[in-house]
Amino acid sequence: MTANHTIAAEILHHRSKSLAKGDPVSLPIVPAATFHLPEVAGAAHIYGRNGMSTWEAVEAQLALLEQAEVVSFPSGMAAISAALMAVLKQGDRLIIPADGYYVTRVFSAGFLAPFGVEVVEMATRDYDTADFSGAAVVYLETPSNPGLDVVDIAAVVARARAAGALVIADNTTMTPLLQRPLDLGCDLVVAADTKAPAGHSDVLFGHVAGRDPALMARVRDWRRLSGAVPGPFEAWQVHRGLETLELRLERMCASAAVIAQRLGEQAGVTAxxxxxxxxxxxxxxxxxxxxxxxxxxxxxxxSAARAERFLTDCRYLVQSTSFGGTHSSGERRARWGDQVAEGFIRLSVGIEPLEVLWSAMAEALGES
Structure with a gap:
């Protein structure tokens, strides 16, 4: 039995002890913006922007995953921007990956830089040897999206600490079940739960996790004051998706390992x-x-044309600009401006039966 198995069981039963006779086993959706307040003292909830019970349930699940305090947001980018806004100020230097999620770069250049933050982009592979002197925040993404370069998180944290910098890790591609940046010393973790945690490609959601109460208070204040709050129905969707995360990841990762090996043996497939x-x-x-x-x-x-033809011809691939869903999906990332070859494909392996999925891929790969 692994720690992940215990966490998976805790996620399924985290509400069980609080249930009274006749309570619904499934999490109720509470779509309330206001609450009965004959007096404020002792009220569990005051106003919908401050908090509500459906958020609290999904945050409890995510806290079990992260083994840390969690603040939820209406999207992954809302979580990323909250973490950065909570810790940066005018004159600070921010290091971000040049080959990571492109919207993080756009946000940093378009909003943080005009506010007086010095934004420094560097390739993920260079983090292992980079000089972090003068940096206030080192923001990393590993594996990088879409290139899948990996950095040694603990080593980066050690050098960032020596330089006096905080470290924020985007753990969207892995989830806490596959990689634990907080255990490796990161100050904050951000993630788009839109992807594998929710898992069904039907909801936007994100979270920030951390173990420093002061940092997390800043993140929570940013949510309350900016109004970047998730909806109760969206929180319920993520809560439901998280219950099957461990099971879905097991099949997705096992299938991906086999498919990656087979792709390397195919004519017309490189790198x-x-x-x-x-x-x-x-x-x-x-x-x-x-x-x-x-x-x-x-x-x-x-070529771009050959990559597009493969994506079109493979009957068990959805063409979409996200990943981590139950359906396998693929995308030619150069069309978004990522610094990759024109024929580069990012493939997200879903939960289809392996041999059925591979048969469809092999057929599309074999077409001239």
Whole structure:
């Protein structure tokens, strides 16, 4: 029995002890903006922007996953921007990955830089040797999205600490079941629960996690004062999705490991990236800090046209700009401006039966 198995069981039963006779086993949706307040003292809830019971239930689940305090948000970017706004001020230097999620770069350049934050972009692979002197915040994403480069989180944290910087990790691609940045010393973790945690491609959600009460108070204040709050129905959707996360990840990651190996043997496919492959540049570090290679695979085809044809012809791939859902999905990332080859595909492996999925992929790969 692993720690993840215990966490999975706790997530399923985290409300059980609080249930009274006749209470619904499924989490109720409480769509309330205002609450009965004959007096404020002792009230569990005051106003919908401050908190509500459906948020609290999903935050309790996420806190079990992270083993840390959690504040939920209406999207992954809301969580990312909250974490950055909570810790940065005018004159600070922020280091962000040049090859990570592009919206983080757009937000930093478009809003943080005009407020007087010095934004420094660097490739994920350079974090292992970078000089962090003068930095206030080192923001990392590992594996990077979409290139799937991996950095040694503990080593980066040690050098950032020596430079006096806080470390924020985007753990969206892994989830806390596969990688635990807080255990490796990060100050805050951000994640888009839109992806694997919710898992069904039907809700936007995100969270910030941390173990420093002062930092988390700042994050919570940002949510309350900015109004970047999730809705109760969305919280309920994520709560339901989290109950099957461990089960879905088990199949997704197992299938991805097999598919990555097979892709490397296909004519017309080059530069396969999957941290779980023994020949991958990130394999050694991934083995130390990740529970598996994950469910994302990167690979290249000869041209943009060939990549698009593969995505169109494979009957069990959804073409979408997200990942982590029950359906396998693929996307040619260069169309969004990522610094990758025109024929580069980011593949997110879903929960389809492996051989059925691979058969459809092999057929589409074999077409001229």
């Amino acid at each position: 396969v990236r999957y941290p779980g492959l023994a020949g991958d540049a990130s394999y050694a570090v991934a083995q130390r800090q990740m529970g598996s290679g994950g469910f994302l695979i990167g690979f290249q085809m000869a």
